Amino acid sequence: MTTSRSTYHHGELRQAVLAAALDVIAAEGPGALSLRDLARRAGVSHAAPAHHFKDRTGLLTAIATEGYDLLAAGLADAPGLRERGVRYVRFAVDHPAHFQVMFQPELLRADDPDLLAAKERASAxxxxxxxxxxxxxxxxxxxxxxxxxxxGFATLLLTHNVREALGDRDPEEYFLSLTGLLFAEQLATGEGE
Structure with missing residues (x-):
């Protein structure tokens, strides 16, 4: 995804670097991430991404922050705990690169105020x-x-460890069947919804 420098306008470089980083993480994992490589992919100087993210940790923190915001938005207004679980799984499937980064605190700037606020929104x-x-x-x-x-289910799903068990079944429906199996008593009495 090489883009000409002349196509970038103020504000677009940050999103272009984030998008390129998400592509790299989805394909190769967060360990493969390099600001220099992302600059090359975006067609800008190797120092340009540092203006937005300072360093690799800053970039990963921005990705995690965006992920927690997306997760919070996906969970909002879900009726009941089971549906929130389904939406959690859906988030992981729809945003696998975010999901990989969000739960690796050693990669992040733990005291970043934007990250802390986004984590709190998702936790709430x-x-x-x-x-x-x-x-x-x-x-x-x-x-x-x-x-x-x-x-756990989302992680097993993303790492293809439940592929055989799933077969052709929809992962969200499979997750619902797991919750039904484990929490049958609460579901039978109307608890948990």
């Missing part, structure tokens, strides 16, 4: 799903269990 949406549960003595523990199920 996940907590809202747990708040709808009735009869749960430890909501925080229930939230971690629900997150573990959705995150």
């Amino acid at each position: 949406e996940l907590r809202t799903g747990v708040a709808g549960l009735t009869g749960v003595p430890e909501p925080r523990t229930a939230g971690i269990a629900a997150w573990s199920l959705a995150h």
Whole structure:
């Protein structure tokens, strides 16, 4: 994706570098990311991306921030915890590069205020799903269990470790069947929705 320098206008370079970085991460993982390579792909000087991201960590932090914002938006207004789980899985499938980066804190600037705010928005949406549960003595523990199920399934899905088990089934429907299997009692009594 080489683009002529003359096609960039103020504000477009940042998005072009982010898009190129997401392509690299999706294809080769975050370890393959280099600001110099991204500059080459964008057709700009090797120093140009540093004006927006300072360094590789800044770029990865921007990607994680964008990912948490996308996740929060995807979870918003979901009816019930199960639907939030489905949307979590959908987010991972639709944004695999973001998903890879978001949960590797060693790659990120942990004290970045934009990242912290985006993480809090996503966490608040996940907590809202747990708040709808009735009869749960430890909501925080229930939230971690629900997150573990959705995150674990999404990770297995993205790493192709459940390909054989899925067969031709839709991953979201398969995830719903998993939650039904594990939480049959709560679902039968109307809890958890």
